[in-house]
Amino acid sequence: MSEVGTLHAPLKVEFDYTRSLGPTLSAFMSALRRRQVLGGRLSDGTVVVPPPEYDPHTLDPVDDLVSVADEGVVHSWSWVPEPVAGQPLDRPFAFALILLEGADRPVLHAVAVESADQMETGLRVRARWAQETVGAMTDISWFEPLEDDSTDDLAEAPVREQEGDPADLAVTGIVTPVGLDYDYAASPEESSFFRGLADGRILGQRCPVCQKVYVPPRGACPVDGVPTSEEVELPDHGTVTTFCIVNVPFLGQKIEPPYVSAYVLLDGADIAFLHLILGIDAADVRMGMRVRAVWKPPEEWSTTIENISHFEPLDEPDADFETYRQHL
Numbered sequence: 001m002s003e004v005g006t007l008h009a010p011l012k013v014e015f016d017y018t019r020s021l022g023p024t025l026s027a028f029m030s031a032l033r034r035r036q037v038l039g040g041r042l043s044d045g046t047v048v049v050p051p052p053e054y055d056p057h058t059l060d061p062v063d064d065l066v067s068v069a070d071e072g073v074v075h076s077w078s079w080v081p082e083p084v085a086g087q088p089l090d091r092p093f094a095f096a097l098i099l100l101e102g103a104d105r106p107v108l109h110a111v112a113v114e115s116a117d118q119m120e121t122g123l124r125v126r127a128r129w130a131q132e133t134v135g136a137m138t139d140i141s142w143f144e145p146l147e148d149d150s151t152d153d154l155a156e157a158p159v160r161e162q163e164g165d166p167a168d169l170a171v172t173g174i175v176t177p178v179g180l181d182y183d184y185a186a187s188p189e190e191s192s193f194f195r196g197l198a199d200g201r202i203l204g205q206r207c208p209v210c211q212k213v214y215v216p217p218r219g220a221c222p223v224d225g226v227p228t229s230e231e232v233e234l235p236d237h238g239t240v241t242t243f244c245i246v247n248v249p250f251l252g253q254k255i256e257p258p259y260v261s262a263y264v265l266l267d268g269a270d271i272a273f274l275h276l277i278l279g280i281d282a283a284d285v286r287m288g289m290r291v292r293a294v295w296k297p298p299e300e301w302s303t304t305i306e307n308i309s310h311f312e313p314l315d316e317p318d319a320d321f322e323t324y325r326q327h328l
C-alpha cells in the first residue's frame with residue numbers, strides 16, 4: 001500500500017430494471033420475437049415505430065398496430081468510434097435514426113459498417129436479426145447496408161410462425177440491466193481516513209472554528225467554510241442515534257433480513273455514520289443504544305470501512321437523549 005498520493009478504487013453500481021409492458025409494447029416485443037416489426041397508427045394516420053402506448057393527440061391507447069418492413073433508409077446518424085460494454089457492436093459502428101418502409105417516423109438502432117465513410121443519409125439498410133429472438137429490441141442485432149450482398153441466412157431469416165395460443169407467447173415484461181462502472185478517487189482527507197482504517201484506527205478532523213469533529217473527514221467545515229486540518233483519532237465505540245430495520249430483500253444483499261442499519265455517533269464525533277448493527281435481535285435495537293465496532297481479523301484489513309464488520313451492543317446503560325439530540 002502506497003502512502004503517497006490519494007487512494008482510488010473501482011466502484012460498480014448495477015441493477016436490473018424490470019418493466020412490465022402493457023398491451024401495446026407487449027404486442028411490439030412479441031412481434032420482434034417472430035422477427036416482425038410493428039408500428040402504431042396514430043389518429044393523424046402516421047405510423048410510428050416503436051408504437052407509443054398513447055396517441056399524443058387524442059391521448060387514447062394506440063391499438064391499431066400495423067406491420068412495417070425490416071428495411072429502410074438512414075435519416076441521420078452518429079459515429080461511435082469506441083464502443084463501450086453492452087452496446088450493440090464491439091467494434092466502431094453508427095447509431096442511426098432509420099425510417100423503415102411503411103413507417104412515418106424513424107427508429108433508433110445501430111448500423112454496422114466498416115467505417116464512418118460508408119455512412120450517409122439515405123443509405124438503405126436492413127435488419128440483421130439475432131439467431132435467438134426473445135422479444136426485445138436487441139432481437140434486431142443491428143442494421144446493415146442493403147447492397148451488402150450477404151448470403152447469410154440470418155439476414156434473410158424468415159418470419160417465425162407463431163406456435164400455440166398467442167396469449168401463451170405474449171412478451172409481458174423486459175429486463176434492462178443498468179450499470180455504472182467507474183473509478184472513485186478519494187480526497188486527501190478521505191485517503192488519510194482509509195489509510196487509518198488499514199491500521200485499525202478511525203481518524204476524523206476538527207474544525208478550528210466550531211470545534212466540531214467530522215468523521216469521515218470532509219476536508220472543510222460545511223458550516224464555517226474553513227479547512228479542517230487537525231486530525232483526531234476517535235474510539236471505536238459510540239451511540240446509535242437513528243436506525244432502520246431492513247425487512248426487504250434486494251439484489252446483492254449480503255445479510256438475510258431482518259437486520260439493522262444505524263447511524264452510529266462515535267464518542268467525540270459530531271456526525272454519525274451509517275453501519276450495521278448485529279449481535280442483537282433487530283426488534284431490540286433502540287435510539288441511544290451504546291455500541292462498539294467489531295473488527296475483522298487484522299490480516300484481512302485494507303483501506304476500507306469494511307474492516308469493521310459491524311457494530312454490536314456494549315454492556316452499558318443507554319445514552320441520555322440530550323447527549324445526541326443535536327446529532328440527529
Ligand SMILES: [Zn+2]
Pocket residue numbers: 207208209210211212221222223224225
Ligand atoms: Zn466549523
